[in-house]
Amino acid sequence: MNVVQEQLSFAGPLAEVYINQFSAVELLYESDPSQSESWTERAVWLDQTEHTRVDRKALATRLREYNGRYNPDPAVGRAIGQLELPGTAVIVGGQQSGVFTGPLLVVYKAVTILKAAKAASDRLNRPVVPVFWIAGEDHDWDEVNHTYVLSQDLQVRRIRMHRGAMDRLPVSFTKVEAEAWDKAVSELEQLLPDSEHKAGIMELVRCCSEDADNLTAHFAKLIGALFGKHGLVLLDSSDPELRRLEMPVFERMIRQNDELESAYHETVRDMAGLGYEPSAEVAENGANLFYISERERLLLFKRNDRFEDRKGKVTFTADELLEELRKHPERFSNNVLTRPLMQDSLLPVLGSVLGPGEIAYWGLTRKAFQKLGLKMPLLLPRESFTVIDGTIQKHMKKYELSWNDVKDPEVFHRKRSAWLAAQERMQVDERFDEVVAAFGELYAPLLEELAGVESGLSRLGTVNRDKILDQIDYLRGKAKDAMEKIHETGLRHFDRIQLSLFPLNKPQERVYNLFDTLNRFGMDWIEDLLDIPYELTGKHRIIYL
Structure with a gap:
């Protein structure tokens, strides 16, 4: 395995600047993780503010109960035992609970959390526990209900998970019936090519699907099966028992709601002064909290000294809320906007592992942290990878394609067309252009003569000319199709390269599911990821296998 760094632009300019030129955006962020003193200062601050967070013992008790159900590896129990002790910090990162773990970037985030926790522990000579924050409170079902694999016929195939009721409840509260699991698992099995690893993979997927009546439960079981042995602690943000521990934090958010809203709006103005647009909505009169009413998660706003949703389905005074x-x-x-505040109030967060989009919207929260007497933790970019197997490498070498060639759709299409043109037995476009030009030279004088006979003949001749040109273009297309068919194998190689590296014109890690990769390389591939040296800057790297 060879690992090489390559350039891949971030989702937005703010994350790019945060990583490469921190001083230009330090108004929005607390500290620069590339500076050693930032780590020491954060650790000292955590020690000094121990009394302000949720009680460690109560938190550890709930985490033991939750992980005992979904993530019972002894290494996780030991990690929670460490977390219970004062002085232990955490590296945390989170993601929604996707189908079969969702896209590869979710796994890369878990890997980054583990690596960052170990690196921080070595740096500070104190225990640092890795925690994965499952965003089970999110209610956008359409965002998490599907995943993609590359089928044997070179199609990016979507596997979609169906639910029963169409409520707008948090994903952790959205029921998924056994029939839906069976259908999704069956689709995965049909789409994955046969391999020496397939049977073991499908056994794992089926095992984690049993008795999972929601997407979060299945997600937790899979992440636990993959990373529990490395001590990765799981936390579901929608866990009702955890909510009881978070009550004092929600109370502060309600009592200081106007201050928090003011802080967010001030930061929007700060961003504008630096030349950036906010990457998350900062609504006017927004309470930045959700309330679950019957079968719907409702975003609250403030109107006339009351907390209400947009349609007035629920309404509370502050005391009633x-x-x-x-x-x-x-x-x-x-x-x-309030999730980062809750995370920092619940856990002794040394650093938070974030994707580029998350880094951008966290830039809105620094002043809100301060309103609650908190400080923004170190923000650590998630590691980013593209995996290129040996076959794809051979194809790229054969057709003289570089990473940058494939990354740019226009360049890739031009290279593909140039290769096809070089293989042609006849130069299709050149020959047809000659015919069209010759036809035009012959037909133009005829039209002039017809105009002298009768004006109507000239118009008829023009229509006739255009029809002939259309037929010539039709034949040109058929000729190109025939040439492509002759060179179908080569063109399939081009398609496979593009679909492997940039499916749906997106980075591989944002589309393909983990089990598509494990089916080819085996379960040890995750261990190989963990062995790749930690990259603090999150720069994109290519894994050549």
Whole structure:
């Protein structure tokens, strides 16, 4: 295995600048993780503010219960035992619970959390526990209900998970019937090519699907099976029992809601001054909290001293909302802007592993952290990879294609067309252009003569000319199709290269499912990922196998 760094632009300019030129955006972020003193200062601050966070013992008790059900490896138990002790910090990162873990980037985030925790522990000479924050409170079902694999006929195939009721509930509360699991697992089995690893992979998937009545449960079982032995602790952000521990934090968010809103709007203005647009909506009069009412997760706003959703389905005074919190904490959840605050209030967060889009919207939260007496943790870019197997490497070498050639769709199409043109027995475009030119030279004088006979004949002749040209173009297309068919094998090689590296014109890690990769390379491939040296900057790297 050879690992090479290649350039791949981030989702937005703010993340790029944060990583490469921190001083230009330090107004939006707390500290630069590339500086050693930032780590020491953060660790000292965590020690000094131990009393401000949720009680460690109560948190550890709940994490033991949750992980005992979904992620029971002894290494996880030891990690939770460490977390229970003062002085232990965490590296945390999160993601929604996707079908069969979702795209590869989810696995890369878990790998980065583990590597970053070990590196931080070595750096600070103190225990640092890796924690994966499952965003089970999110309710966007369409965002998480599918995954993709590359089929044997070179098609990017989608596997979609179906649910029963069409409620807008958090994903962790959305029921998935056994029939839906069976259908999705069957589709995965049919689409994955036969390999020496397939039977073991399908056994794992089926085992984790048993008794999983929602997507988060299945996700937790899979991530636990893959990473539990490395001590990765799982946390479901929608866990009702965890909500009870978070009640004091929600209470502060409600009592200081106007201050938080003001902080977000101030930061939007700061961003504008630096030349950036906010990557998350900062709504006017937004409470930045959700309330779960019956079968729907409702975003709250402030109107006339009341907390309401947009359509007025629920309405509370501040005191009524606080009373509801005390009675039903499980009905409350964070939005994208308050989730970082909750995470930092619950866990002793040394650093948070984030994708480029997350780094951008976290830039909105620094002043909000300060309003609650918190400090933004170190933000650590998620590692980013593209995997290129030996066959694809041979194809790229044969057709003289570089990474940059494939990355740019226009360049790739031009290279493909140039290769095809070089193989042609006849130069199709050149020959047809000659015919069209010769036809035009012969036909133009005829049209002039017809115009002298009768004007109507000239118009008829023009129509006739255009029809003939259309027929010539039709024949040109058929000739090209025939040439492509002759060179179908080579063109399939081009297609396979593009579909492997940039399916749907997106980076591989944002499309393909983990089990597509494990089916080719085996379960040890994850161990190989963990052996790749940690890259703090998150620069994109190519894994040549």
